[in-house]
Amino acid sequence: MIRSRILTIILSTALLLALISVLPSVFRSVNLPGNQRGYEPEQPMPYSHRLHAGELGIDCRYCHFGAERAGNAGVPPMNVCMNCHQHVSATLVAVRAEEKSAEAEGRPSKRVISPRLATLYNALGLDATLRPRRDAQPEPLRWKRVHELPDFVFFNHRAHVQAGVQCQDCHGAVQTMERVRQVSDLSMGWCVNCHRDSNAQGLRGKTVKAPVDCAGCHY
């Protein structure tokens, strides 16, 4: 009788301890309503940040130039893609293969278009030689928005970039992501903690004055 009661006590204590050790990780992995951390929607074309920002090392602000000038970083206008992709329309391997087979067949080599980029060219209304098609109007791609704040918050990219905040500080290591995922929870507490820390310790060796008033963001 006593033994079974002791067993019960031991078991329940173990269960309690297990719960205590598990709970924090449970709370971390489960989002409260409104927290979109981990959101990773499928995009209209499989654009790879890992390739462009990571492997090729293109600066984030080359495409998201709004981050330096405006409140929104913005998604690049599609003619920014064409700055490179009017020249690069397929992988080097595919282009070499086409050149080789063209040489073998004794014909001029054709432009090779990778199936992924075809989505871009189609949207821009370009034909296989990347000239505007008569029968098609350019239609912008409709990207899924990953990072979204409520309408009563005014986050300004320009202010943060000027102050020396790195893109990765909020967006995570986008240069390693095949598809972009929301890494931070973008909650007010998360914002304010960073503002307070930066005010206390400075940001990358610089003293900054990050607003901690409500009206710094809400107006």
Place this chain on the structure above:
Amino acid sequence: MSTTHFDKHTQDSAAAATSLGDGRPHPDTRRDEGMSAVAGTSTWSLGRRAFLKAAGFSVATLTVGCQRPPDTEVIPHVHLDPENTPGVSAWYASVCAACEAGCGTLVRTRDNRPVKLEGNPAHPVSRGGLCAVGQASLLGAYDAQRLRRPSVGGADTTWERLDTMIDVELAKLRERGGVLRILSHTVTSPTLRARIAALMAEHPDAMHVEYDNDSCSALLAAHEQMFGVRVIPGLRFDRARTIVSLNADFLGTWISPVEFAADWAAGRDSDGSASRFSWHCQIEARMSLTGGKADARYALNAAQRFDVLWHIAYGIALRAGDGRIHTPTRQAPLSSEVMERILTQLWEGRGDSLVLCGDNDPDMQRLTVAINDLLDSYGNTLDLARASRQRAGNDRAVLSLARELRDGAVDALLMLDCNPLYDFPQRLGIEHALAKVPLSIALVRMPNESSRRSRVVVPLTHALEEWRDVESHHGLLALAQPTLPPEQGSRSMLETLARWSGSADTALELLRARWRAEVFPGSGLTDFEEFWRETVRTGVYDARPTAATAAMQRVDFTTIGAAASTRPSLEIEVHPSATLLDVRNSGNAWLLELPDPITKVSWDNVACLSVATASSLSVVTGDVLRIEVDGADFALPALVQEGMADNCIAVAAGYGGRATRRFRDAGPSWLYGVPSVNHDGVVGARVSDALLVDATVLRASGVPCRASATGRSEALALAQEYQSLHQPGPAGDGTGAKRPCAQEITIAALASAAAHGDTHAGPHDLSASMWPEHRYEGYHWGMSIDLSACTGCNACVIACQVENNIPVVGKDEVRRNRDLQWMRVDRYYHRDDTGELRMIHQPMMCQHCDHAPCETVCPVLATVHSQEGLNQQVYNRCVGTRYCANNCPYKVRRFNWFDYPRNDEENLVLNPDVTVRMRGVMEKCSFCIQRIEDARIRANAEGRSIADGDVLPACMQSCPTKAIRFGDMNQPDSLVRRASAGPRFYRALEELGVKPSVGYLMNVRNTRTGKTEDSHG
């Protein structure tokens, strides 16, 4: 994990509910069962408890299941627009088209759509300011009711078919020598005028008739008679030391109020020496904004004004030794001391004097010209070389056109963006005559009274969608560039007229051709492209001549006064509405909701009466009067108005048009909602029938009328229900001490205060406080408002409404004091030491108190103090208790009782930098925090701190007289800090000890008494 948790919780509570229900059946449950049994629909009935169970479970499931709101899309541009980075404002110079004044504007666009109109600081007419009507004209660009295709005989047609048809009709007209008449408001665009001339050149009999709603026909005619040129001289209020104005509301609505108000304020240097402060006397029948600011004001009827003018002319002529003015046949209606004072002021200061007359009366205007000539005003305060082109309307031509129309002599009538059926009295017979015109063409943006009776209706572009040029003064040219693509199916007036006069050029090509030929050669530049680019960028090309060359013809004045009319027992005066200006703006919800600056009535026009007149008609405010003028009648609610002359009714024009029918459902729809229109289905009443058709003019003042009470009464939407600054006296008659919230000082008292280095110290000891003082280490934002410069024009109210996405709430909500405008301009009356009635305007918005009473009562900390002295309102925290509004001594907090409807087009006008608030949230002035943040980010990017003048709140920016100053109180040389140092500075209700961040500068009146009266500057 969390799903399980929620499920379990739901099941538990559901089980609890069931057991409770089983154990103790509730009467309600039984009744439910009984009802379903009676209905007998099925054996399974959903009882209340079962329903609650199901509902609770569903809510829990939804909460857990729907974590992610629907995906939002980001749609980029296909091609980068180098001028427009998404999210960054671009500014374009343009010209306001709400009236003919032609204020230069800057259009703020975001993502290629205009969101705000501001005055262009480089333009000499607006100088950065812009009136309420001009700013609100932005809304018209997004009007859902705009015409989208031309129509002939009520049937829609295409532009090609229309143009072909008009070509054929005009050719036919030409062949048989038909009569073409073109009717328009004053045309200020030289290129458009050239196109009209080109169209008329093909029709030898054609005539272009211009008119103005606030007609200056007699004024123009007088100058034509005296100087041989039909112009209005440039008025130099900044130079004038003595201003005597008879019924000219130049600070409110007359000709070019933004320009005049700025000049008038510049001529009254409140902080300098008294010699640089003009003396302004206003003689008028109704209380006007100008009369409220005057140093001396006399309420006189039209016939009395005539006598005063005659006496002034006679008195000045005597002093000048000129015998051309007849001896007045009647006594002056003002006392001899007053007359003597006016005459002395004018004569002693001749060369710096200015006499104005706003009455459309040929004799009065000729007398005014004579007086100004005798006073050497021409060449000094009246500038004929820089003559104004803002008015060209000719009533005589209008009357002869009406005669032709009645006789059926007009074969084609072209109405250019005007509405004669509304604007002219019915007794002119235009409405019936229009049906007889074989080809009647109305060019309009929105359907109106006249377009409904026209055979051909041609849609026009909005002013923000077209290339345009404007010559507001002789030699002062301005260019407007489009900031929006034209509304589908509309075409600019210039292009339409060009097309019909044989040119297929676009408006831009027409403008460039004319500017290259006629303007560019005078510029001294060699490259036209450079000249054009620069003019488009700045929006203005100033080639005004400097020297006046006008010789006045000697005219005999002896006939004047012989036919002076007799004084009617009751007269009516029609004046432009201070909020609408005229019917063209009556489709604008912002302006209809804007309270009249004097009557404080919104969503209505009223018949203003003096106390004596009201009691003789036995009506009180709100009683509906039937007013009869020359056979026509209309009904209006009466309003007892301070400062009205006896036996006079003043009514505002511009209301009651068809365009207002759309506001039936303005404001929220709810159970007790009342339409914003009256029982006629329109807002207010059309009063054009009160215009008197005279021999050569359409008279708007001194018109004999009859009035009687209808016995009906209406609840007016009054934005302010208290009038007097005086506390109720011992007898409860409003003769007690003055409340110190809006303060006034005479120029003599100010001079002595300044000499003694006094700064204002209130009677209260404010050193003791329950609250700890705030310490502002960075910026400390503050505002000061100069009541001496403030004319009460409402420009700031509309600027705030546009900037801060403030919705329109509708007439019924205003009546319930639920208006949402963050700013209001309080209007008070008081009697000064000599017993004179004075009106004073006080802009009132959140005072951003250091010890804010609102902050201490908010249970959820939704309103808190910032480190820079702002009283912040956090919408997402607010739960809507309204404690803060109850505790605010200034009553400046506004509550969103509803979600106010906006249609899709109107959503496009919203400022993307400001949250659109939802129902149940408190809101108020934020000192335009979005502009502060924008300035901060710009300053940080340049590695500096925010400089004085970097932050321009919308109200300050729009103010024509620069009465509002905003800046950092911690900066020793900032404008706002310097303003707070003078003897005029005080804070409203400072005895409460709430320490507001907004201060006021006392209004200054130039009431020279005793010895100082003799000193002239």
